[in-house]
Every structure is written in C-alpha cells, then in structure tokens.
Amino acid sequence: MPSTENQENANPNGPSIKIEGLNKWFGSFHVLRDINLDVNHGERIVVCGPSGSGKSTLIRCINRLEEHQEGKIVVDGFHLTNDLKQIDAVRSEVGMVFQSFNLFPHLTVLENCTLAPIWVRKQPKREAEAAAMEYLERVKIPEQANKFPGQLSGGQQQRVAIARSLCMKPKIMLFDEPTSALDPEMIKEVLDVMVDLAESGMTMLVVTHEMGFASQVADRVIFMDEGQIIEQNTPQEFFNNPQSDRTKLFLSQILSH
Amino acid sequence: MTQPFFRQKDEMLSERPPPASTVGIIGWLRSNLFSNWINTSLTLLSLYILWMAVPSLIEWAFIKAQLSGDDRFACSEDGACWAWLDQRIGQFLYGLYPAKETWRINIAFVLLFPALAPWLIDNIPGKKWLRWYSIFYPFIAAWLLVGGWFGIIEGVTTNNLGGFALNLTVGLAGIVLSLPIGIMLALGRQSRLPLIRWFSVIFIETVRGVPLITLLFVSNILLPIFLPPDVALDAVIRVIIMVSAFASAYMAEVIRGGLQAIPKGQYEAASAMGLGYWQSMRLIILPQALKISIPGIVNTFIGLFKDTTLVIVIGLFDILGIANAMVSNPDWLGLSSETYVFVSLFFFAVCFSMSRYSMRLERKLDTDKR
Numbered sequence: 001m002p003s004t005e006n007q008e009n010a011n012p013n014g015p016s017i018k019i020e021g022l023n024k025w026f027g028s029f030h031v032l033r034d035i036n037l038d039v040n041h042g043e044r045i046v047v048c049g050p051s052g053s054g055k056s057t058l059i060r061c062i063n064r065l066e067e068h069q070e071g072k073i074v075v076d077g078f079h080l081t082n083d084l085k086q087i088d089a090v091r092s093e094v095g096m097v098f099q100s101f102n103l104f105p106h107l108t109v110l111e112n113c114t115l116a117p118i119w120v121r122k123q124p125k126r127e128a129e130a131a132a133m134e135y136l137e138r139v140k141i142p143e144q145a146n147k148f149p150g151q152l153s154g155g156q157q158q159r160v161a162i163a164r165s166l167c168m169k170p171k172i173m174l175f176d177e178p179t180s181a182l183d184p185e186m187i188k189e190v191l192d193v194m195v196d197l198a199e200s201g202m203t204m205l206v207v208t209h210e211m212g213f214a215s216q217v218a219d220r221v222i223f224m225d226e227g228q229i230i231e232q233n234t235p236q237e238f239f240n241n242p243q244s245d246r247t248k249l250f251l252s253q254i255l256s257h
Numbered sequence: 258m259t260q261p262f263f264r265q266k267d268e269m270l271s272e273r274p275p276p277a278s279t280v281g282i283i284g285w286l287r288s289n290l291f292s293n294w295i296n297t298s299l300t301l302l303s304l305y306i307l308w309m310a311v312p313s314l315i316e317w318a319f320i321k322a323q324l325s326g327d328d329r330f331a332c333s334e335d336g337a338c339w340a341w342l343d344q345r346i347g348q349f350l351y352g353l354y355p356a357k358e359t360w361r362i363n364i365a366f367v368l369l370f371p372a373l374a375p376w377l378i379d380n381i382p383g384k385k386w387l388r389w390y391s392i393f394y395p396f397i398a399a400w401l402l403v404g405g406w407f408g409i410i411e412g413v414t415t416n417n418l419g420g421f422a423l424n425l426t427v428g429l430a431g432i433v434l435s436l437p438i439g440i441m442l443a444l445g446r447q448s449r450l451p452l453i454r455w456f457s458v459i460f461i462e463t464v465r466g467v468p469l470i471t472l473l474f475v476s477n478i479l480l481p482i483f484l485p486p487d488v489a490l491d492a493v494i495r496v497i498i499m500v501s502a503f504a505s506a507y508m509a510e511v512i513r514g515g516l517q518a519i520p521k522g523q524y525e526a527a528s529a530m531g532l533g534y535w536q537s538m539r540l541i542i543l544p545q546a547l548k549i550s551i552p553g554i555v556n557t558f559i560g561l562f563k564d565t566t567l568v569i570v571i572g573l574f575d576i577l578g579i580a581n582a583m584v585s586n587p588d589w590l591g592l593s594s595e596t597y598v599f600v601s602l603f604f605f606a607v608c609f610s611m612s613r614y615s616m617r618l619e620r621k622l623d624t625d626k627r
C-alpha cells in the first residue's frame with residue numbers, strides 16, 4: 001500500500017471519509033456549499049434530495065471524478081489534492097456504481113470484472129478470474145460470465161457493475177442512483193445485492209430515492225438541497241420526524257407515489 | 258368487455274414449418290427482388306443492363322482478343338489487344354528494377370504474408386513469434402529491395418524500384434505508419450496540454466488543407482528542414498513520409514469522430530477503477546473508438562493506396578507511370594483501354610480485399626448482437 005507523509009489517520013477507528021468545508025463551483029454556479037461530513041468505517045449512508053441538489057457531484061468528489069476548489073477531503077487517510085499518486089490510491093480503494101452501469105461493451109462480463117485487478121492491482125489473470133467468478137456468484141449471475149454486457153438485462157448489467165467494483169476489494173463503495181435506470185421488476189434484484197453487501201459490513205454511500213432500502217439498511221440518511229446538507233438523521237427519525245420544511249416537502253413528494 | 262379466454266393443455270397448438278413461399282430460393286427471390294412493383298422493375302432493368310454489357314465485354318476482353326504479337330499492328334481492330342502483356346508485364350510489376358534481381362522483390366512479397374497474418378487472423382499458431390517477426394519485416398524487406406550484401410547481392414538504387422511493387426511498398430508503409438500516427442494526433446487534439454493540442458491541430462489542418470501532389474512537390478525542400486544537414490533523403494522514403502503524413506491527418510479526424518462517440522461514462526468508469534490515462538485509452542476507449550471508425554479508416558487506407566500513383570510527380574515510375582509510358586510508345590500507341598483496365602485490376606484487387614476484410618472484422622467485433 002502506498003504510504004506518504006500526506007497520509008493521515010488511517011487508523012481503523014478514525015473516519016473512513018472525512019469532508020471538511022467542501023465548496024465547489026461549476027463555472028460561477030456554486031454547486032456544493034460548505035459540506036462537512038464524516039463517514040465511519042462500515043457506516044451505510046443514504047443521500048437523497050431533489051434533482052440538481054448536488055448529490056452526484058458530492059459523491060463524485062470523493063473519488064475525484066470531480067475536482068473541488070475549497071475544503072478538505074480525506075479518504076481512508078489519503079488527502080485528495082492534485083497529487084496523482086493520492087488520487088490513484090483513493091480510486092483503487094473506492095468502488096463506484098453508476099446510474100447508467102457504464103460496463104465496457106467490448107469486453108465480456110468476466111473481462112469487465114478482471115480488467116482492473118489485472119492492470120491496476122497487477123494480479124495474475126488466473127487469480128483475478130477466480131476472484132471475479134466468486135463475486136459474480138455473489139451477485140447471482142455466474143452463468144453470464146462469458147456473455148457481453150449488451151446481451152444482459154438492465155438489472156443483470158447493474159449487478160455485473162457491482163461485482164466489477166467489488167473485484168478491486170474496495171474499502172468504500174459509492175452508488176449514484178443505481179436503480180434509477182431500471183424497470184421496476186429489476187430494481188429488487190439490484191437492491192437485494194446491495195442489502196447483502198451492506199450486511200457484510202461494507203462502508204457505503206448511496207444516492208438513491210429507494211426509501212425502503214434507506215430504512216432497511218442505512219445508519220444515517222442525508223438530505224441535500226441547493227448544494228447543502230439540510231438535514232441528517234437515522235432513518236426512523238428522518239422519515240417519521242423530519243425537522244426542516246424542505247425535508248417535509250421532499251418526503252411528501254416522493255412518498256406520495 | 259372481452260370474453261375471458263384460456264386454452265386447455267390438450268388444445269395447445271403444435272409447431273409447424275413456415276409457408277414454402279417464404280423460405281428457400283423462391284422465398285429469397287420473392288422478398289428481395291420481386292417484393293413490389295418498384296423492386297420488380299428495378300430487378301428487370303438491372304438484368305437488362307447486365308445482358309447488354311457483360312457479353313460484349315467478355316467478347317472484347319477474351320473471345321476476340323489478340324494475345325500475342327510484337328506490336329499493336331499484330332492486333333485486329335475489334336477485340337482487345339493483350340499482345341504487349343508478354344513483353345511488358347515485368348515493367349508493370351517491377352518497374353525498371355534489374356530483371357535478374359526481381360526474385361528479391363518476389364521473396365519480399367512472399368515474406369509479407371506471415372508478417373500480416375498475426376494482425377489479421379485470430380487463431381493462428383505462434384502468434385506471438387509472428388508478431389515479433391512482423392516488427393522486423395520492414396527492415397528485412399527494405400534490405401531485400403535495395404540492400405547489397407558483400408558484393409554477392411548487389412545494391413539497387415530505389416529509383417529503379419517501380420511498377421506495382423512500388424505502389425505496394427509505399428501503400429503498405431503508409432498504411433502501417435498512418436494508423437498509429439493518426440491515433441496519436443487524434444488523442445493529441447483532445448489533450449489537456451495546450452502545446453500538444455496546438456501541434457496536433459496545426460499539423461492536421463495544414464497537411465489536410467493542401468493537395469497531396471503539392472506536398473510531394475515540396476517534399477525535397479520541406480523535409481530537409483527537419484533533418485540534420487547533409488542527410489540526403491531517398492526519393493522513396495520521401496514519398497513514404499509525405500503519403501503517411503497526409504493519410505495520418507485524415508486518419509486523425511476519422512478516429513477523433515470515433516473517440517467522440519464514446520460516452521463520458523466509459524472514461525469515468527475507467528478512471529473510477531484506477532486505470533491511468535494510457536491504460537484507459539488502450540484497454541477501454543481506443544478499442545471501441547477504432548471499432549466505430551473502421552469504415553472511415555478503411556476508406557482512408559483505400560484513398561492512400563490509390564494516391565501512391567502520384568509518385569510520378571517526383572520522377573518515380575509506379576504501375577500507372579509505366580502504363581502512361583507504354584501507351585505513348587509508338588509500338589503500342591492507342592491501347593489505353595487495355596492498359597488502364599489492366600492497371601485498374603491491380604488496384605481493385607487490393608482495395609476490394611481491404612473492404613471485404615473490414616466488413617468481416619466489423620461483424621466479428623459487433624458484440625451487441627452476438
């Protein structure tokens with residue numbers, strides 16, 4: 001594991017992700033405003049909020065798909081700055097699942113899963129394949145290993161995407177609306193995999209509007225609006241006893257259908 | 258209200274074959290050539306044109322043709338005159354290359370195939386070794402074509418290399434060089450580093466913005482600028498550089514089109530799993546971008562190959578130059594149809610093969626519908 005003087009509080013008792021005074025602009029648009037957030041090891045956090053509130057941008061800052069201008073982000077002890085070494089270190093520790101799956105269409109399911117272990121982790125191919133098969137079994141599609149992503153249903157593709165991330169043995173998993181592009185009958189198969197993952201103790205940050213999932217597995221629900229964290233609480237308190245008016249409005253909107 | 262409906266198990270319909278009129282030759286003809294009146298009349302029109310053209314062409318080229326003789330006066334009026342082939346075929350293939358040395362070109366040509374095989378054919382034994390061989394092949398070929406060896410094998414000046422051998426040499430070198438250079442230019446044009454981006458843009462726009470023929474004319478003034486003094490560049494090398502540069506500029510734009518078609522999510526997924534720039538390009542982005550660009554790439558290859566006939570402007574005699582010289586020779590004056598038909602066949606064979614191969618490749622790489 002790369003260790004530099006920049007690495008701090010990698011001790012297992014400290015927070016897994018530490019965000020302090022984070023501000024980000026797209027041009028002159030202030031998309032994230034003074035975000036402070038600590039995520040502990042093994043904690044499961046659900047992020048929700050209206051469209052355009054900056055949820056995706058926030059979790060994309062955590063693996064540096066977006067650059068922030070102000071504030072401090074420390075992921076598993078690595079400081080996110082322009083230092084490419086730190087960025088690579090963070091990216092190999094953090095898995096990400098996208099709304100649109102983003103599987104590599106020219107590679108088979110198995111090749112999708114072994115690519116990063118082979119090229120980033122430098123694992124021998126045989127070993128990477130064995131590990132990949134294990135994860136494909138865990139997401140319940142080992143029989144699709146030699147197909148191409150284009151031949152799978154949306155739900156199957158998203159499960160492959162999850163397995164692909166897990167193959168890098170990440171310490172943290174980020175999910176950006178993993179079920180929003182799926183037909184209703186496929187949402188459950190993906191959520192089941194995620195619940196399973198949550199129960200195994202993975203640190204997870206999940207942007208989702210699946211409130212059932214949130215109340216079942218989340219330790220904390222975070223509500224964002226206009227680039228700010230408006231409210232955070234345990235799921236029970238958050239759903240039954242929302243404090244701010246914006247939260248109440250949001251909940252009434254998404255629970256009404 | 259519709260009536261509720263269900264079938265019992267013993268009422269289930271069994272499978273039966275499709276109607277005879279929709280399968281087999283009859284079905285194919287019906288759906289492809291005679292499906293409606295427009296289609297039917299087009300089919301009949303095409304048949305009529307073929308009926309008019311093909312028999313008379315065959316009659317001209319083969320049946321009434323004259324195959325031997327010392328000059329055009331040996332030929333009758335109405336058929337094709339192929340009498341010159343016997344005398345001149347060597348020039349068409351090898352140009353003014355010394356006749357007793359042409360075996361070297363033949364060997365270089367035969368050795369070409371094992372060099373191409375590992376890149377074009379999937380399941381070929383010893384692929385790894387053949388790939389290494391193909392990296393050395395250009396040097397082997399260059400040495401065979403022009404090099405000397407202890408006075409046992411004599412050196413040949415490249416100015417004597419000509420005919421279709423010259424077209425193939427320049428064409429292959431151009432194809433092999435223009436693809437990687439084009440890829441680098443396309444990536445350069447998208448680079449975040451301004452210097453690299455500007456260089457790529459300036460190169461692409463200037464080279465693409467002028468006719469190739471002018472590039473060839475100025476090559477002996479232009480190229481020495483980039484070389485140390487008193488290095489004289491051989492004419493064939495100069496042509497290869499210019500033709501490759503020209504094709505690379507086109508290639509870069511074709512590939513840039515492919516790169517732009519790759520969704521942003523592919524780049525993001527690659528970075529999110531920790532792949533670096535070159536790894537994501539090589540493993541994720543380029544395989545997809547090149548696949549989309551195959552038609553454009555092959556188009557550029559075909560254009561490049563036909564452009565090798567422009568070498569005539571700097572005094573080299575490729576197959577077309579030889580043909581031009583022959584039709585103005587008093588012995589064979591006026592045989593331009595025969596000569597140019599003959600020359601066209603060579604280009605057609607190469608270009609058509611490339612086209613067919615690329616179509617096969619496209620089908621093979623189509624992972625969505627397998």
Ligand SMILES: Nc1ncnc2c1ncn2[C@@H]1O[C@H](COP(=O)(O)OP(=O)(O)OP(=O)(O)O)[C@@H](O)[C@H]1O
Nearest residue numbers: 026027029031049050051052053054055056057058
């Ligand atoms: N690359 C970008 N350049 C400029 N503006 C952007 C960019 N990406 C996002 N934005 C803007 O930033 C705001 C927050 O975007 P973000 O995607 O984080 O919202 P979100 O909460 O994830 O919304 P959704 O629920 O629709 O996914 C939006 O107004 C969006 O238009």
Ligand SMILES: [Mg+2]
Nearest residue numbers: 055056057177
């Ligand atoms: Mg979003």
